[in-house]
Amino acid sequence: MAQYIRKATLLLFTQECMKEYFNKFNFFHVGCFKTTLSKALGLGIIGGSLIVKVPQILKLLKNKSGDGINIFSILLDLFAITAMSSYSFCSRFPFSAWGDGVFLGLQTLMIAILVMHYNGDTAKATFFLSTYIAVISAANSGLVPINILWACQAMNIPIVLISKFMQAYTNYTNGSTGQLSAPTCFLLFFGSLARIFTSIQETGDTTMIMMYVCSTLANAIIVIQLLYYWNVDVKSKEKIQKKSQ
Template structure:
């Protein structure tokens, strides 16, 4: 934090006249993200030395926004790869289904606990993309009826968890218990894909872009959760996810030369 202050402090006299011209609508967004005290310190006064807590909060919020932004496209390459190849070779349906359930539980938990959207917003975007991937895997595996049932089941599951009408389907206490279950769920969701990669000695149709961005996002999320949300359950789930995302990234490197060969074709040769 001191290093940031040392870099910006000599420039503060030049920056203040610029920040004074920030339009009110933009300023309101900044205040809503940082709070009036930290916005005044960091933006109006351009003081990055006297309040390290505000600097840490600003970094955390920036990372959170970056994660939410990246999450809007993080699985798109995987979806495009599936659609273009019309093949689900090397992809573990179990992994994606478990991961999807975990994301929607975390989304519902964050929503119902009134956490800042920047600390859980990506769960909605990635969850929806995962949902599409699961649907495509079933479609390209010739299981169209199961794909329709999956669509209906997940939609009902999310509605019950979020409970927009406050019907009391699941209490906050039960929601906390479910969130605790996302830790083993998150860990187990990655294991089938890791084992599939190891068995095939290939990552098949797994998107390198998605895996690398997943790893970067989970690392950043560990920081934002530690900084903004005093919840060891959430923090533990992101730490576990980071470890397994790192394993998937390592497999991408190890099996890179094998991943250009369709897994099904390799099996036919054998």
């Protein structure tokens, strides 16, 4: 039992910090504070990632429509998440630094399949699912050299920007955010913002840090559009109600 408790404790504290906190009672160790905060944030982000895109999935299922969602943006987002997760897994980074990618990837995959299905491309969605499973299995099996995974991870910076800007442009041309879920967009923004800190603390990988910086800025644009078009929609509804009275 004690062994399992120790393993669980190591998810939040490093061995060095356990000595500082529980042996020396040094609760003001700056380095351990940063490390523990990073791990706590990382675990919190992983917990949040279990449901972060669920509102988007439920909205698609409820309305049976993928209107307003740019499928190419979703696919680019999926590539970025997959590349980051596979690279981190093969680089043996702490799970708290990248574990959310597993759950975000699964949910993004589901969104992509639903959008294809509701757009009338069910056969394409089935083929895509089979292909993705094959690719992700190969990427995490050790068959793909780490330098190729690193190159894919490095591509994430422009891919994340292009992905978000494509969705932002779709929102702009439609004058609406369509089927985008506000809770999902806000959670993605705050999650990527927190990941900047955890990546600095737990990986020190410049590419990952820059990817999350770019992702945060791009997510901020989508959030701003959500707020702007929400106000526009509210004003439009008020005008329609006044005319009908």
